[in-house]
Every structure is written in C-alpha cells, then in structure tokens.
Amino acid sequence: MAGNPSRAIDRRGLLALGAALGTAGAAVAGRDGMLAGPSRTFTNALPWDDGLTDAPEVTGGGGWRYLTEGEVGFLTAAADRLIPPDATGPGASEAGVVTFLDRQLAGDYGNGAHFYLEGPWQKGTDTQGYQSRFTPAQFYRHAIAAIETAVGQGENGKGFKDLPAERQDALIKQMESGDLKLDGPITSKAFFTMFLQNVREGYFSDPIYGGNKGAAAWAMIGFPGAHYDYSEWVTAYNQPVPVKPVGLRGRRDWQRS
Amino acid sequence: MAKVMPKVDVVLVGFGWTGAIFAQQLCDAGLGVLALERAGARTTPDNWATTFDQDELRYMWRHHLFQNVKYSTLTFRNNVNQTALPMRKLGSFLPGTGVGGAGIHWNGQIWRWLESDFKLRSHNEARYGKQATEGLTIQDMPVDYHEIEPFYDMFDKICGTSGQAGANPFEAPRSAPYPTGPLPMTYGPKLFEQAAKGMGLHPFPHPAGNLSEAYTNPLGMQMGKCTFCGFCEKFGCGNYSKASPQTALIPYILTKPNFELRTEAEVLKVERTPDGKHATGVTYVDGSGMEYFQPAEIVVLTAYQLHNVHLMLVSGIGQPYDPATGEGHVGKNYCYQTMSSVDLFFEDKLLNPFIGAGALASVIDDYNGDNFDHSGLGFIGGAYIAGMITGARPIEMTRVPDGVPKWGLEWKRAAAKYFLRNMSISVHGSSYAQAGNYLSLDPTYKDQFGRPMLRMTFDFPGNDLKMAQYCTDRAAAIAKNMGASKVHPKARKGPYDLTQYQTTHNVGGTMMGASPSGSVVNKYGQSWDVANLFVTGAGLYPQNPGYNPTGTLAALAYYATDAIKSRYLKEAGAPLVAA
Numbered sequence: 001m002a003g004n005p006s007r008a009i010d011r012r013g014l015l016a017l018g019a020a021l022g023t024a025g026a027a028v029a030g031r032d033g034m035l036a037g038p039s040r041t042f043t044n045a046l047p048w049d050d051g052l053t054d055a056p057e058v059t060g061g062g063g064w065r066y067l068t069e070g071e072v073g074f075l076t077a078a079a080d081r082l083i084p085p086d087a088t089g090p091g092a093s094e095a096g097v098v099t100f101l102d103r104q105l106a107g108d109y110g111n112g113a114h115f116y117l118e119g120p121w122q123k124g125t126d127t128q129g130y131q132s133r134f135t136p137a138q139f140y141r142h143a144i145a146a147i148e149t150a151v152g153q154g155e156n157g158k159g160f161k162d163l164p165a166e167r168q169d170a171l172i173k174q175m176e177s178g179d180l181k182l183d184g185p186i187t188s189k190a191f192f193t194m195f196l197q198n199v200r201e202g203y204f205s206d207p208i209y210g211g212n213k214g215a216a217a218w219a220m221i222g223f224p225g226a227h228y229d230y231s232e233w234v235t236a237y238n239q240p241v242p243v244k245p246v247g248l249r250g251r252r253d254w255q256r257s
Numbered sequence: 258m259a260k261v262m263p264k265v266d267v268v269l270v271g272f273g274w275t276g277a278i279f280a281q282q283l284c285d286a287g288l289g290v291l292a293l294e295r296a297g298a299r300t301t302p303d304n305w306a307t308t309f310d311q312d313e314l315r316y317m318w319r320h321h322l323f324q325n326v327k328y329s330t331l332t333f334r335n336n337v338n339q340t341a342l343p344m345r346k347l348g349s350f351l352p353g354t355g356v357g358g359a360g361i362h363w364n365g366q367i368w369r370w371l372e373s374d375f376k377l378r379s380h381n382e383a384r385y386g387k388q389a390t391e392g393l394t395i396q397d398m399p400v401d402y403h404e405i406e407p408f409y410d411m412f413d414k415i416c417g418t419s420g421q422a423g424a425n426p427f428e429a430p431r432s433a434p435y436p437t438g439p440l441p442m443t444y445g446p447k448l449f450e451q452a453a454k455g456m457g458l459h460p461f462p463h464p465a466g467n468l469s470e471a472y473t474n475p476l477g478m479q480m481g482k483c484t485f486c487g488f489c490e491k492f493g494c495g496n497y498s499k500a501s502p503q504t505a506l507i508p509y510i511l512t513k514p515n516f517e518l519r520t521e522a523e524v525l526k527v528e529r530t531p532d533g534k535h536a537t538g539v540t541y542v543d544g545s546g547m548e549y550f551q552p553a554e555i556v557v558l559t560a561y562q563l564h565n566v567h568l569m570l571v572s573g574i575g576q577p578y579d580p581a582t583g584e585g586h587v588g589k590n591y592c593y594q595t596m597s598s599v600d601l602f603f604e605d606k607l608l609n610p611f612i613g614a615g616a617l618a619s620v621i622d623d624y625n626g627d628n629f630d631h632s633g634l635g636f637i638g639g640a641y642i643a644g645m646i647t648g649a650r651p652i653e654m655t656r657v658p659d660g661v662p663k664w665g666l667e668w669k670r671a672a673a674k675y676f677l678r679n680m681s682i683s684v685h686g687s688s689y690a691q692a693g694n695y696l697s698l699d700p701t702y703k704d705q706f707g708r709p710m711l712r713m714t715f716d717f718p719g720n721d722l723k724m725a726q727y728c729t730d731r732a733a734a735i736a737k738n739m740g741a742s743k744v745h746p747k748a749r750k751g752p753y754d755l756t757q758y759q760t761t762h763n764v765g766g767t768m769m770g771a772s773p774s775g776s777v778v779n780k781y782g783q784s785w786d787v788a789n790l791f792v793t794g795a796g797l798y799p800q801n802p803g804y805n806p807t808g809t810l811a812a813l814a815y816y817a818t819d820a821i822k823s824r825y826l827k828e829a830g831a832p833l834v835a836a
Contacts, residue, residue, distance in 0.1 A: 035295060035328065035521050035523055035524060035542070035543065035544035036296070036297055036521060036544050037521055037543070037544040037545065038300065038543050038544060038547070039328060039519050039520060039521045039522045039543040039544075039547045040520050040521060041517055041518070041519045041520075042298065042471050042511065042517070042518040042519075042520070042806065043511070043514070043516060043517045043518070044511065044512065044513075044514060044608060046300060046507075046508060046511055046519065047298030047300060047356060047511075047520065048302065048303055049298070050300075052303060053303055053306065053309075054303055055306075055308070055309045056309055056312055056315050058587070058771035069818045071306075071698070081664070082664040082665070083664070083668075083669055084665065084669070085665050086666055086669070086670075088669055088673045088675060089669065101388070108319070109319060113325075113327065114319065114320045114325050114326060114327055114346070114347070115327060115345055115346055116326045116327055116330045116343050116344070116345045116346075117327075117328065117345065118343075118702075120701065122340070124342040125334075125335065125339065126754070126756075127333075127335055127345065127349055127752050127754040127755055127756070128333055128334070128342045128344075128755060129345065129346060130345045130346045130756075131342055131343075131345060131757035132345075133290055134539070146552055154465065155725070165600060169341055169665065172664070184783070196663060196664060200651050200652055201314055201318055204313070204315065204651040204652045204655065205312075205313060205314035205318075205652060206311075206313070209314055212561045217651075218651065219671050220673050221651060221677070222676055222677045223649065223651050223676065224611060225311070225613055226311035226312075227311075227486065228307055228484060228486055228496075229263065229482065229484035229485070229486065230485040230486065230487070230609075230611070230612040231482075231484055231485060232599075233609065233612060234441050234443055234485055234612055235441055235442070235443070235447075236779070237444040237447065238606055239607065239609075240443060240607060240609050241608075241609050241611075241612070242702075246308050248308070248311070248312060
C-alpha cells in the first residue's frame, strides 16, 4: 500500500515529482485501498488536499508494457471478431482496444488491485463468482497459452490469428459456451467472460485509457461522452442532441493550434 | 499494546450518512464527537470534480470509490449446505469506503416506507390470515410511521429532496411538501408516465436527491441545480447537485470545534467492561499497523450494514443467530432487494438516455407493499415500478434486444441502432426474511487483521420470486403501451447470483424490535445488551420493503439522536426501553 504521509510531506513529494496532473493522481492512488497510511485528524477544516486532485492517469506512449507479441496477435484477432470493423464504426483493434488491454493488464487492474486473491482456493458455484488465485494479468497469460495449445492441436499447429474468420468465430463460440476444453485451471468460458467485458471496456471507455480512439465508438452509438450539461435538451423529446462526443481531455477540434 | 487515546463523549465507527447525521446532531447538542473512518478523506473538488467525474471505467468498473475487496470482503453461499467462498471481486452490491461512504455514489432515491411496512407481520396476518406469512421470519418494527415522520421530513430538508407532495396517492401523510419541485421528465420516463396514466395507474415523479433547483439547507449548505449529465448512480457529483454527506452535512460539521474526524482508522472491536454490559470504547488500527484504544462514553456503529453486523459478531455482543435452532438474533433476518426489470427497444423514438439523473423517473406505487389486494396471489410484498433513466454509460448500458448475439457484427449493428432508442423499466421489489438467510462468522477465511470474515448465506425466498414475477408482468403491461417494438421482461430468478450487479441494499442482521427476545437493538438502535452502544443503518430493518433504504435509515438515525439528546443524556448508561 502506498504511504499517505502528512500534508506537508505530500506537497514536498509532489513538487519533487513535477506536479503534473498524472503524477498528482498517482500520489493519492493509495486511497483505492483502505488504510492507506497513518491516521490523519481533521478538525475545524475541510479534509481538502491543496494540489492533490485525484485526476485519472492518462495512458500514453508506444510499445507493449505487459503483453508479448504472441499475445498481441491472439488478442488483436480475437477482439476483432468480438467487434469487427465495418461501415457502422471501427473494429476493436482499430479503436485501440489491444493497447487498452495491455495498459490495463500492466497496471492496477492487471495486478488485481481490487481482487481478493488469498487462499484457500476451491472451485465454487457460478453464483459465487471468480475463485481463481490469478490476477487478471496472470489469468490472461495462462488462458491465452492454454487456448493456443488447444487451437494448435486441432489446427495442425496453427495459431488462432492465422485461422480464417469463420473458424475463429467458431472457436469463440466454443469459448462462450465453455465447450473448448483447456488444460489447467482456467475454463474457456471464464476467459471469454472476462475478455468480452474488457474488450467492451476498451471500446467504450474514455479515450484517455488507450481505446475508443478519437471517441469513434461513442460517435457510432451516439453517446456524447463527458458532457457537462444537458439541461436544454431534457424535454426536447424525440429530437437529436446536436453535440459531438467529447472526452475528459476535450476533443481535437476544441484545442488551439 | 494499544496506544490509549484521550477519552471522547461519542465515538462514531464510520463516517457516511448516519455517521454524519449523528455527528451533526450530537455536536450541536454540545457533545465531543470523534468519527473514525477506515479510508481516506474525500471531497468534491479533490475526488470527483466535474473535470474528471464522468469516467465510467474508473469509478464503476475499476471501483475507484467502492470498498476494495482486496482489504475487506466477505464469504458467500446460497444455502447452509454449501461451503461459503470469498467474494473475490465486487458484483451484486457496491459498498462505499472513505469519508461519505456509499452516500457519495448513491443515486439519491429518497423514499419513505408505507405505514403498513412498519407493521408488516401483523398487518398481513390481519388482512390475509396467518398462512400469508408462513415460512417467513418477518417482524413488525417497534416504531410506527408517525413517530418518525418528523425525521423523514428533517432528512428531506437536509437533502433538499425534489418531488411533488400528493402526487403519490399511496404515500403516507407528510407534514410538509418536498423542499424543491420535481425533476422534469426526460422522454423515456414521460412515455412511461403517459402509458401508466392511460391504464388508470398513478405515476408520479420519483423523490430525488438530485436537485431540480438551487437550494440552501437548514445548516446553510448550498446545493446546485442538476445538469442531467448522467453520471450520478455509481459516481460522485462534481456539481454539488446530489445530496450526500459531502454536500449536505460535512462542511457544517467540520466548523464545530467539538468535532474531530480521524481517517485511516479502522475499528476492529468494541471493547467492554469485564461484565460485558458497558462499552468502554473501541480498538482501531491505522495504516501503519499501529493499534489504538479509543475510550468513549457512547459508541455508535455508523458503518455500512455488513460491517456493523460483523463488528457485533467479532466483538461478541448479543447472541449470534443459529438457523439450526432459531436461537439468537445477531445476523438474523438478513435481506436484500428483489430487483427485476423490463427492457424496451424503440424503432421510431429517440430517447437520448444519456440525459439522466440518479433518481430521474416516473414511478408507480400501485403494486408496492400492500397497496393492492394479495388475496389468492400466493405471496405478500411488492415493488415500485419506475420508468427510470439515470444516464447511459455505454460499457454498462449498451443493451441489445434478446436473441442478438453478445458479440460480432450483428451485436455491433444492434448496439449502434438501439443505444439511443432503449430503456429499462426498474421493478424494485421487497425482500422478506426467511430462516435460512443470515449473516455469521466464517469458519475458514480470515480478514487482514486475523478476524473471521463475515459470511453471507442468502437465496431468494419463494415468496419474493412470486412477487417478482407478478410485478414484472405488471411492468411489462405498461411497457407494451409505451410504443416499443420489443419488450423483454426480466423477472428476477433464483439462485441469487453474487456476480450480477443488482443493488447495494443489504439490510438486517442487527434488527430492531420491541423486546430482547426478538431483536438485537431497541427502537432507538440501542443494544439490548450494552446500553451505551448504538447501531445505525439498514441493519436495523427486520426485512426490506420495496423501497431504497436510505430515507428510512436516515430518519431512524435522527430519531435515535433525538432520544439520546432528550432522554439518554439525563441518565447515561440506562436503557431507553425497558427490557
């Protein structure tokens, strides 16, 4: 757990780190856990930390932070079957979903920051939910390896990404139903459930997280994004709301050159 | 050895809605109050400013403001024949953590119970006979509507509740109108209202803690008019438009010199004198692992219902409930909410569902509680039915019609076609107690402090599933009159599934009652066993009516503080109700 020292120390630490927006978010990330540090006492003052706005970290940069090239190949092919490109809107990989998955798996989510993973472990009922000892990052790694092994056995050693689209669809259907049998503790159905959720997250979350590039997925469905005030359209029944999607960092045509 | 802290008059365990209510009331009465909160300080500008609040991934799916199960979870099973396993990931319910608790990310749905909800067992047995309650362990409340009506009103005034008095013919008598006018209806709720009215039902605007106009509450706290941004339910409000501890109470409380808030302070146990009859204070730890003993004259459990029950059990206060013998009451009558829905898809109507607020709905109460004749139906209880649009966060709410696959081009095209043309009617059903549903300590799993985890054993009673089917059928009939091309009723089915989000309405386990032979606390939340220990929250409910719990648990908190101020302080340490 990250420390949460006194306010004076927080400020010094912040100055040393350059006080960038993303850095400020990281400085208080310990609050995601409970008991992030020594107790703090507030009396006669609002518990407000000057300069420590808990803004989200923005995903950036190139390359892969967690995924291997092989995993990128699998996830790109599989995500593009879940959300294929067509005239309606971008496909998953085109929208940046694989970058999103990589950054998520490399970060708090992948590390299981909000999962309880202590033992003893045992198989539960469907209604008891996730009972794996793996973090999501470990879960993906094991699941993809097991799926590629199962696929290779049936397809003369070919990888998932090298199969024709119809064959890929058939395999995804087998994962959805759990009929694709995998070696090891992870079922194909459990992987499918997590993967579909994460792909949708990447496709539809704010562009700061690496997916939904150019807010194109929002434009496709008609979601205006992080819009502040709809008051004037509340009772404009059955009328289109004429606003373009906007993310937390604004949008390109708002920025000054 | 725990470090001993200076003694205070009152220590509050947790600082959400009921903690803030107790702090404000008891500080104004001159008591020295210390609130211990397990997580951090949270404020509107620091933690959910309008510049970054509308972030579905971070707040909803990455649980940024929710309880982190890595550090605090429970075990779950559907029935006593199963082995309970840890809730390793949040799903069905989303408790809060930190200053403000779940009061930060609630919808702002503010309800009062029906008069008959307070007399649930006796009312139903009088009307339908003893067999109507067979198999249920429901109980009457030891307090009636009229005793707590002034405190419902007080909470409305603190929140600035938006609504229309008299619009719900089933609502119990109110002493005052809503402090602010009703929210305007968006298109979906308007279609619901028109259809319901046309069927002779009685639609009205949902009472909302999302404010229809600027408002200053009796403590001088100012709130702004809602902008309908659609990030309310499961999010904080950056616009000071949603009533929360942060907007309605905390800035006032923190001006009081006799109040202290201590964050990163997690209470492990209520400590007692050797005879067990008097609480001496609480033991807590901070994030560095340092342990403290905090002495207090009065201890109040103001944490979330699940934690209050857990603290009672790990502190050994009261007799734990045993479903095999029916003995004991701590953990008994754990109930939830029986949530169903009807999904609607339109071809020619643009609903713009991204325009929303946490409690923006047209709602009918015709099928709630005992507002309709249950003769021959085979169940008791009911649901409000709401044409409700809280927003359209696309990861959660990109619905497609039944029969469309969950992925692939067909899914994508349906998602694009219907995102602006769908809504879901909410069927918010009651949850009644049965002997096998309870909370206890887990025999295997320990929390990070070495205490046994709380264990939840729960499944939907047959009574409630019948209720869900009946009320969902009624909702579907309304939906069919709204002009939708596709209507998909989703009546709740068993078994209860911990992975599917339903609602954060966990109730019971520290139920109040008229005597120690049938309850954990008296009608003021005062422990029958330890007279200077009070319990707040929805744990006090012996069952859950078909309403969101916050309005009633807030009223009960005011009712308790009123009794503490006017009576308890005159004879501290004495029971307010003779056992």
